[in-house]
Amino acid sequence: MKSSTNNQQQIIGQPILPTLLKLSWPIIIGQGMHLMYQLADTFWVGRLGPEYLAAISLSFPLLFIVYSMGAGFSVAGVALVSQYTGAEKPKMASRATGQIFVVAILVSIIFTAAGLYFSEPLFILIGAEEEVLPLALEYFRIYVSGIPIIFIYYIFSSVLEGIGDTITPMKIKMFTVVLNIILDPFLIFGWSFFPAMGIGGAALATVLSRLAAGIAGIYIMFWDLSAIKLKLRDFFPDPAMIKKIFKIGTPAALGDSAMAVALTVMTAIVADFGTLTLAAWGIANRITAVIRMPAFGMGRATGIMVGQHLGAEQPSEANKVSWLGTGVTFGVMLVVAVMFLFISPGLVGLFTEDSSVISIGAEYLRISAFAFAFLGAQIVLSGALNGAGKTISQTFFRLLTLWVFQIPLSYLFANQFNFGRQGIWWGIFIAKVVGLLILMAWFKKGSWQTKEI
Secondary structure (H helix, E strand, C coil): CCCHHHHCCCCCCCCHHHHHHHHHHHHHHHHHHHHHHHHHHHHHHHHHCHHHHHHHHHHHHHHHHHHHHHHHHHHHHHHHHHHHHHCCCHHHHHHHHHHHHHHHHHHHHHHHHHHHHHHHHHHHHCCCCCCCHHHHHHHHHHHHCCHHHHHHHHHHHHHHHHCCCCHHHHHHHHHHHHHHHHHHHHHHHCCCCCCCCCHHHHHHHHHHHHHHHHHHHHHHHHCCCCCCCCCHHHHCCCHHHHHHHHHHHHHHHHHHHHHHHHHHHHHHHHHCCCHHHHHHHHHHHHHHHHHCHHHHHHHHHHHHHHHHHHHCCCHHHHHHHHHHHHHHHHHHHHHHHHHHHHHHHHHHHCCCCCHHHHHHHHHHHHHHHHHHHHHHHHHHHHHHHHHCCCHHHHHHHHHHHHHHHHHHHHHHHHHHCCCCHHHHHHHHHHHHHHHHHHHHHHHCCCCCCCCCC
16 A cells, blocks of 8 residues: 555645645545445345334434544544644654544443443433334444444544545545445345345444454554554553543544434434334435535545644634635535435435335425535534634534524424424524524634644
8 A cells, every 4th residue: 555645735835725625525535435334224224124224213323422432532633633733743743643542442442332231221212112122222232343443443534634634544435335335235135155134234344344444544554654653652641642632532522422412312303203204314314414525524624724724823824714614615515405405305215115204304305405504614614623622612512503402493393383393304404504603603703713732
């Protein structure tokens, strides 16, 4: 494998928009590859029946809770590595990487154990029906067992992004997605000499594919194939660095966890309307995840550029990056939302032949596509805050949108105001609009424009 140093983008002193696009397109493709794991599972499992789709829908928010901690600490990777890179301190960037690996792996083991132990009562709590519960448990327990390996890749990907290399993570994701798509039908239906594992086969295919990604990440980091040169000494405890990691990573991790809990609560609200609505919700959420891909890519790219500019003592450039990325993302996602007015039934129909599920899913998509245009802009501004290391502020605004606006409005519209399931969809839309407006008003004050290293 060639050195990923060749894939590193020069950031300081470069034009903003072209650099954002160069950084973001591999992240967008990589995010698309990540979603393909879920879409491949949904496609093949959908052939088993609606109750299997409902099981995946129930599993997803709980999985999100477990591995959100790893995703949160990967934010610390981007923030610290990008700022050390901008400040031209490569040895400190490598040191930060080693410490983040240690912290993330220990945290992942704890949360994996907790996920395995508490899975059944949690599924019951969020309203798993009798025919869905054993299926959800089977899928979840196999999937969650691979979380420590998945965390390795999270950290590997984030630190390479921090130095401006977004292409290497994309290449590895593309390989592992192809592997997952190949394994899925063999393990689910028992093709060739493989056992027919049903829904458990979908989970195992994903775990094995991500294991391959984790191995590739370790190889690149230890065999000097990137600008991050990991040595054994980088893993010896450094209290000062660990303190920085927890200062940046803990709010992001808790924010991701709280977002996952919010998704679990939203799933419970949706589950009150029956298995068909729950199945449609699961399919539609995977499709809306595709809508969010440009925002996710632009948000990560914005965070990388903000971190490096702040490390180089250029806060005004960091501010320009933030607003330009936000405007471009909102415009692109608004165009996508208009397209979804026409193509939603066909998209849902790719994952199920049930006409009721298709109708419900299309109904949700036509509303939520516009909601996610506003969410996309918020994702980019949140990425800027992550790059600056201001994860407490970023977490606050995410939780405000979800817990103060989205969950109460969705519940009230659906149940108290008797709008039925459509009340959930409109509650989501209103929450995203209000959340973005509040974040923009605060962001303009500029108090976030300080570095953390």
